Amino acid sequence: MTDTEAVPEPKASPPQTGVEPAGEDLPEDLVAVAPDILANSLGEYFGAWWKRIRNGESGALPILAGLILIIIIFQVQQPKFLSSGNIVNLFVQAAFFILLGLAELFALILSEIDLSVGFVGAVGAAITAALISNPSNWPWWAGVIVGLAASALIGAFQGTLITRLHLPAFVVTLAGLLGWAGVLIFIFDVDKGAVGGVISLANNTPVYQLVNSNMSPFAAWVLLIVVVAVYAVISITRTARRRSQGLTTPPLSITILGIVVAGVAGAALVVICNLNRGVLVPLQGVPWVIPFVLAIVAAATWLLGRTRTGRYFYAIGASPEAARRAGISVSRLRTIAFTFAGFTAGLAGLVYMSRLGSISVGYDGGTYVLYAVAAAVIGGASLTGGRGKAIHVLLGGIVIAAIYNGLALLGISTAGTQIATALVLLAAVSVDSLVRNRGSSTTI
């Protein structure tokens, strides 16, 4: 791991805090809400962070704590849980939940819900499968484009119904849940390549290889170093630039800490994936789906955090009226959000199909959509809108996959899995609600 050191560290001009309106003797109430923006050194920053947690803005901490707890429990029960093979398997399972959770997040941020994402993704995947296999035999990329476009169009269609006819999203997407399940079966009926309600992928198509093929160990390291280096350069120059302009900036040490954490976590992942996890034949390397999902999470983070569209999503979720008065076209953005939800669901459907090498009528989109909501909510999205981050959904998806995977490893039935998921969901929401209520006691 020499990537972080390799980055030339632009020495930030000495902290110019003169412009900062805040200085000493900070009032307790502000420190409670946004302490980090007032801290100038690493020590102060952690102090502020701790205060923030105590006051209810816990961020990703409860999810991480819960995840660690779940891992410890499973590891004690079944030492194979943290074997490299199972960890890779867990991430691959999580990929589907993460993407479906992200799809749901787009609806949740706007204070809406989309119950159809499970089947919308499957319809897109089934279209792709039908097009790229016998007898159509389209090139894989054309099939993928058409499948994803179909998912996005379905999302746009439902969004249009919701905004133009002023129908509740719950009802429209519930109709979607039922209707697209029917369409999925219909696809299997009309596709001549479907055998017994299953469309299989050829082993040599990239759609199949997305999950079932690995990067070479060397390529994984190169990719990791490039990504971390680019991230480091961007975030350090950004921090330095903001600081030199006298804008609110976290201390440089925090930025560097973030880079180091990302680098170490990435390195750990690559090391684990590069271990030989094969039983009979050697099997090693990072499955392509892992960088694929991380790239999508990064793109969603960028969209939600740095673009006008993302800003408007959060604004509409908190107060549609305020957004409307600010001149934002609320119904257009709602439709866009449902389109994103459909598109991301399409990606999730591809990952699901790639993992199994096929898609079948047995696809349980009704249950998966609830896992998607669970992943988003465990990750801190609020059903009342205006809250939620893509990176937290990543954690939420891993939690769901860990339960799924761990209980299966222990040989516990579906009944047990679903009850456990329910309990974790309730626990996550309760912790979040308890902590948050304590923090917001000062507001109305």
Next chain:
Amino acid sequence: MSTEGGHGSAMEPLLQLRGVSKYFGPVQALTRVDLDVMTGQVTALAGDNGAGKSVLVKTISGLWEPSEGQLLWEGEPIHLHSPKDAETTGITTIYQDLALCNNLDIVQNMYLGHELMRHLVLDEGAMEKAARQTLTDLSVKTIRSIRQPVESLSGGQRQSVAVAKAVMSNAKLVIMDEPTAALGVAQTRMVLDLIKRLADHGVTVIVISHNLNDMFEVAERIAILHLGHMVASGPASDFDSQVVVDFMTTGRSDRAAAGVATAAAAKS
């Protein structure tokens, strides 16, 4: 910041209403209302519940057009077909609910709807600088960091953000609906000071208020509606609390000073 208008043109009317009436079916909400809003001054709009204050304000802010009569903006007739029209003209209305997004921070709220962009990405740096400058211009000092979410602000601070947002959009006329209604003593003080500073910056203000103390503190002119009629208007110095209460409750006052244009005087 924008200081067009300034103090020099203090007696130029920015907005004039001439014989404005508004019917809703058979209900007559406003009857031939005349009003002069002077540039750079604070005009208080008073009246009991149902006197037509809200109807008048909504007419000025473009929610609907008057059934009869005319609006003049800087001496020229204008037609406001929508709130958007009013905003392009330079009229911003701050309603009681303030229309802020609690989950966004102060900068994000101030720029909501007209964010600055750089290469397809939000230009946070430029927005933060300009927002800070506006707040400094308005001497809003109690806000510690402009990156704190609005949900962490007090009622008075939220008002300040809403006002700063209006100033930021280069509003020439800011209409405030009961800005101190839900506030405590210190917060009220803060908002009243802010209103005065707005006027100092050359921004014209119309304040709707029930609170006579607040009204006399900030207003240079007072206009009183009673059952849809403009029963009195004139410089605040020509009124006292008793006269205002008389006009608000009965539509007439025996004690009115000579400078006050009353409906009774207009008839005779």
